[in-house]
Amino acid sequence: MSKALVKTDFNFPGQKSVYHGKVRDVYNINDELLVMVVSDRISAFDVILPEGIPYKGQVLNQIAAKFLDATADIVPNWKVATPDPMVTVGIKCVPFEVEMVVRGYLTGHAWREYKEGKRTLCGVPMPEGMKENQPFPTPIITPTTKAYEGHDEDISKEEIIAQGIVSKEDYEQLEKYTLAVYARGCEIAKKMGLILVDTKYEFGKKDDKIILMDEIHTPDSSRYFYAEGFEERLAKNEPQKQLSKEFVRQWLIENGFQGKEGQKVPAMTEEYVNSVSDRYIELYENIVGEKFVKADLDDVAARIEKNVTAFLSK
Incomplete structure (x- = not known):
């Protein structure tokens, strides 16, 4: 389970600030670009669950990138590049x-x-x-x-x-x-x-x-x-x-959690985490219609840092 990326703390060239969301960490580069790192965190009922889901960030980032490209003739979008399977770099807007x-x-x-x-x-x-x-x-x-x-x-x-x-x-x-x-x-x-x-x-x-x-x-x-x-x-x-991720919400409800005060998030076993990871990959393949290619999980943070730094240094 330790292979999932649940926390980021990068210092990219030109970085001015960072915003940590429920799932995405967004780095402001010189007030011109945003580096959006889609982590493997998973949230439900407005609560971040205790375990990350391997490949979830890659799944979400790559689906979004494909659909941004597929709708770019309708409306301009923020995407500039995807230098890493879990990262989109885009234009900073208001x-x-x-x-x-x-x-x-x-x-x-x-x-x-x-x-x-x-x-x-x-x-x-x-x-x-x-x-x-x-x-x-x-x-x-x-x-x-x-x-x-x-x-x-x-x-x-x-x-x-x-x-x-x-x-x-x-x-x-x-x-x-x-x-x-x-x-x-x-x-x-x-x-x-x-x-x-x-x-x-x-x-x-x-x-x-x-x-x-x-x-x-x-x-x-x-x-x-x-x-x-x-x-x-x-x-x-x-x-x-x-x-959708409704199956995660259903599992939480069945285990007595709906984000209400006093309720405790149920323990997520390695087996359950891997089953959620498999479901996300299945979602990708069904939505995109292509085989999902797993990125290397050996040191995800180092890989992202290397890829993004190389892109920003161009």
Whole structure:
């Protein structure tokens, strides 16, 4: 289990600061570039779990890189290079303080709200008479505030504009980009026998231009269903077979943990950690449609330092 990269403490050429997130560590290089190291940490219920998952960072980084390349004709994105399997170097932007969540199906948070009798989510109406996992007539955007600590909160388009979080003009452009990138993600997923159920995007601005940032269409930021058997399961009100980190959340719930006060994270055995690693590799191969090539795990931190330093020194 010690092979997983759970902590980074690099000092790259030109480094001005570092931000340690739940999963990603982001290094600011001369206020021009960001070096995003996708660690093997895993979080659920807003808690970082005690063990890292080997190859998880590589899986997430490589999926995001592929989808950024596959949508670059729709919206400019922040990616400049991937000098290491676990690293993306990109343009430093000023982030918008909202996350654009787009939902094609009534599931997850939206379903929980719906089940409680609510028929609007983030100011967006949801039709009467729907059932869990049913597709919406057209995809809906349900934005959230961007919390650097604690939980993101639902917010409506009207509130975002009224509070001056994002201008009306920029927000309407974000909506267009969100729907177009989601539509492309759905097309690609369909070819892989998958359904891109819902996902979230983050955008920023650089030189007055809107830029798509961070990760996209990964199993950490998105929910996928298997297309085969979807209609039958929907008709029988059965749970859908899904590709996301939901299986980790389910394991935690079964072991008495939901991130609530006083609850203790269950022990993660080496066997369980390896099974999660295998699941992430399976996610990669299903989403991307290519065999996953494992990077060398002998000294991951040294490998990253060498690769990133060589890139920045060019």
